[in-house]
Amino acid sequence: MAKKKTAFVCSDCGAEFARWQGQCSECKAWNTVTEFRVPSEKSVPQGGSTSGYAGLVEAKVQTLDEVNLEQLPRFSTGFKEFDRVLGGGVVPGSAILIGGSPGAGKSTVLLQTMCRLAETMNTLYVTGEESLQQVAMRATRLGLPTNKLKTLAETNVETICQLALREKPSIMVIDSIQVMHMSDIQSAPGSVSQVRESAAYLTRFAKTNQVAIIMVGHVTKDGTLAGPKVLEHCIDCSILLEGSADSRFRTLRGNKNRFGAVNELGVFAMTSQGLKEVNNPSAIFLNRGEAQTPGSLVMVIWEGTRPLLVEVQALVDYSQLANPRRVTVGLEQNRLAMLLAVLHRHGGLQVSDQDVFVNVVGGVKVTETSADLALIAALVSSFKNQTLDRQLVVFGEVGLGGEIRPVPSGQERLREASKHGFTRAIVPKANKPKENIEGMEIVAVSSLSEALEALF
CATH class of the missing domain: 3.40.50.300 (P-loop containing nucleotide triphosphate hydrolases)
Known part of the structure; x- marks a missing residue:
């Protein structure tokens, strides 16, 4: 039986070796020699046919107008x-x-x-x-x-x-x-x-x-x-x-x-x-306790093609350490540092001597910027020890200049919140719907100062 052939080739200079080695002797680069398969005559048959290779069919060159554009029918997984x-x-x-x-x-x-x-x-x-x-x-x-x-x-x-x-x-x-x-x-x-x-x-x-x-x-x-x-x-x-x-x-x-x-x-x-x-994952993530506590707020994030209501919690407490801690679970830590700087510059709130802990309930990882305004509201609520309205929902992106920027699919987010019984929303001005949503009071804000005034 013929022995299977392999080659060891440097990915930088293309030099070929009989066995693996840590450094390429040609270009002196380290860890660039990798193993490649040398196709055998059986795996790549002669004469243009590929019938002997794992059931592959013979290749055929076509123009784009000859390609069948009928959509392949999907089948359900049952979930x-x-x-x-x-x-x-x-x-x-x-x-x-x-x-x-x-x-x-x-x-x-x-x-x-x-x-x-x-x-x-x-x-x-x-x-x-x-x-x-x-x-x-x-x-x-x-x-x-x-x-x-x-x-x-x-x-x-x-x-x-x-x-x-x-x-x-x-x-x-x-x-x-x-x-x-x-x-x-x-x-x-x-x-x-x-x-x-x-x-x-x-x-x-x-x-x-x-x-x-x-x-x-x-x-x-x-x-x-x-x-x-x-x-x-x-x-x-x-x-x-x-x-x-x-x-x-x-x-x-x-x-x-x-x-x-x-x-x-x-x-x-x-x-x-x-x-x-x-x-209905929103109902799972909104399984809150009966008593509303400071630093707790519901926001509307967008996951793929649907809105999702999740609760964000913040705890701001005096730090005994020289370097106060900044801990985030479910949010990006660099984003939190930026929002704390914006809150200090445009909101007049100094938390440099405070430990800040942020958690997104349910283990959800939030990657979009629509959680900025809700996170700031939760931080201020915890710092001032003031509870927010239980029927309040907040979303919006916060810029470095303190402006509240719009987010995609604002109307769909509001309708999802209304479906779950929320009666008040603070949103960017550009996301305010043209037609009012029945049973919901919508407060549109354009700056961080306006948002904090509406919240507290």
Whole structure:
């Protein structure tokens, strides 16, 4: 049997070596020598045909007017929140990468999804980290139907694709991409070369055979997807399942999606029967106590294509330290430092000798600027020890000059707040709707001083 060939090439100068080495002897650069696969005659057949390579069809050159523009029909995963993050459902032939910390529920939600889809279509669940007995035990514990889902315990990518050509599944799960390997690469599974080549091979297989492939990816200690960055570039959709170990709620967020909106958010609750979708996440995040406390306020953020009501809490207390602490959970810490400077310059409030703690209830991570005005209002409320109206909702971006800037989709945010019983809103002047919303008093402000006057 012919030996599989690999080459070690410097990414800076292109010099080729017989084995890996830390420094390139040609350009003297460090850590630039990487392993590449030398295509064999079997993997790239002669004569222009590609029929021998994992079921690939022969390539064909076309002009744009010859391309079929009929939209591929999506199919539902059975979870409305999952479909929302994917942009409306699974597109045939797409490559999806789902990541998350250990214990977040990646394998659980995919097993639930595949068992549901197996009732109506041909599916294949490939596990490389667990045995088939472990997968069957989990499915039984969750009360899922197990008579139609096809499973496979394998880590070799070429073998998986050959079996998939015979089984012809419509959707396939690879759990996980970090344990997959290709036989003609010498490095260990999980290395940069193995992850990159395995993901590229599976993505190409999905495109040419119209098989939707969901790959599970590990995350690093800072919460980002492990492996080379090219892993996220070659796939169509990258989503992340987040959730702390002490919380029963999980959030599914889209980071990249070629078939839908990015930054979509799906909310799930972890139960003894697996993950259950939360159709009205605002009601979950607004589960407040009966007594209103200073520093607590509700804001309206925009996640993907829908508004979301969440509560922000702030605690401002005198510091015993030379350098007062600035702690944020769910918000960017640099944004807090900037808003404190704006509050001092244009609001006349000095908190340089105070510890400042900020928390977004429910574990939601807020990345947009519409939370600026609500955060400042919560800080002032805690500093002055004054409670705010329980039926008040606030949103708006605060500029460095103290001006209140408009945010997108203002009317949709107000209607969402009105639907949940809020009767008063403080918004940027440019976001004031032309028609009044029944049962809601809307106060439009253009500067930070106007907003503080309306609040206190």
